[in-house]
Amino acid sequence: MTDPLVSAFASDEDMVADQSVRPKRLAELIGQHRVREQLDLLLQSALRRGSPPDHILLSGPPGLGKTTMAMIVAAELGAGLRMTSGPAIERAGDLAAVLTSLSLGDVLFIDEIHRIARPAEELLYSAMEDFRVDVVVGKGPGATAIPLDVEPFTLVGATTRSGLLTGPMRDRFGFVGQLDFYDPDELELIIARSARILDVPITDEGAVEIGRRSRGTPRIANRLLRRVRDYAEVRGNGVVDLAAARAALRVYDVDELGLDRLDRAVLLALLRQGGGPVGLSTLAVAVGEQPDTVEEVCEPFLLRSGLMARTPRGRIATAGAWQHLGIPGPAGTVGGGNPAGGLSSTPGLFDL
Known part of the structure; x- marks a missing residue:
């Protein structure tokens, strides 16, 4: 049984590590070249004018x-x-309460902004446009709206589901940046940088191996780096090299394409239904997860890797999914060929 104090300590250690490897300036940011250039123009222009920049949606x-x-x-x-x-x-x-406590030029960051309550969203409209909020005091016929001025600020909203944002909310952002998955070369640079900051000895081959299994996501890359470091310290010579990376990622159920146990469970559930189509709710029940988890955590990478496709009738597995899991697929499956740029998979690599 895991000691809760040990678990809490490990969680805090990971949080500190995450904070320490975050870039602090645009010049330190690796990847996202288009968004980075656009943001640089926006911020430099605002600094020259001496006024807050337009509101930003990421x-x-x-x-x-x-x-x-x-x-x-x-x-x-x-x-x-x-x-x-x-x-x-x-x-x-x-x-x-948050808006009226802002100072001139402050940045307000709202994560998962698409989940903000509707009354609060409507209040945010006037704050974003006119830097004013109307606070209603009382109820019924005696209710009174008290206008309160808000210091000019910049709102940075983040969303994983931009389609759930209302039109009026989206229209009030002056800049919209769409972040894309990272290339393996970019992830290799991120891993090498994080290793320097965390003082982790790492070889180029080790960084490449972790990078190509990181699902195009820096957060996952940094997390895998820490887990491979743990393996190298306990069962190796302390150096994150190719052998340590492969052995550690096998222990942590991360396969050649970066799929974890949940990803493979989703694909296997599809294959058990003949490759689909299968509805999202049915798929979520089959793997014992919430539909939002399957849709937001698993699907983006499975779709990008060509292992899954969406149709009006539901999700379907492509030929690449059958191949990756080492299961013979029926004739006429969608999307033949090796997934993810020709990476081959080993049938039976993991217990499913």
């Missing part, structure tokens, strides 16, 4: 650096940063 799958970019925006502007999340703002009054 969208993309989890782990690509939306929170890091919000921190960088505040650092580049030399402004204060306030952080909250959409689910934490349940009432308009909660948001009003």
Whole structure:
């Protein structure tokens, strides 16, 4: 049985490590070249004018650096940063309290902004456009709206589900940045940088192996680096090399394409239904997870890797999924060929 104190300590250690490897400036940011250039123009222009930049919306799958970019925006502007999340703002009054406490030029970061409560969202409209909020006091016919001024600020919203944002909310952002998955070469540079910061001895081959199994996501790359470091310290010579990376990732159920046990369970559930189509809810029940988890955590990478496809009738497995899991597929499966740029898979590599 795991000691809860040990688990809490490990979690805190990972959190500290995550904070330490985050880039602090745009110049330190690796990858996302288009968004980085656009942000640089936006921020430099605002600094020259001496006024806060337009509100910024960052969208993309989890782990690509939306929170890091919000921190960088505040650092580049030399402004204060306030952080909250959409689910934490349940009432308009909660948001009003945050907005009225902002200082001139502050950056307000709202993570998962698509989950903000509707009354709070409507209050945010006037704050974003006119830097004013109307707080309603009382109920019924005697209710009174008290206008309160808000210091000019920059809102940075982050979302993993941009399609769930309302039109009025999206239209109020002056800049929208779509973050893409990272290339293995970029992840290799991120891993090498993180290894230097965390003082982890690593070889080029070890960084390449971890990078290509990181699902195009820096958060996963940094997490795998720490787990391979643990393996190398306990069962190896302390150096994260190719052999240590392969052995450690086998222990942690990360296969050649970067799929973990849940990803493979999703694919296997599809294959057990003849490759689909299978509805999202049915798929989630089959793997014992919430539909949101399957849709937001597993699907983006499975779709990008060509292992899964969406159709109007549901999710289907492609020929690449059958091949990757080492199961003979029926004739006429979608998307033949090796997935993810020709990486081959080993049938029976993991117990499913």
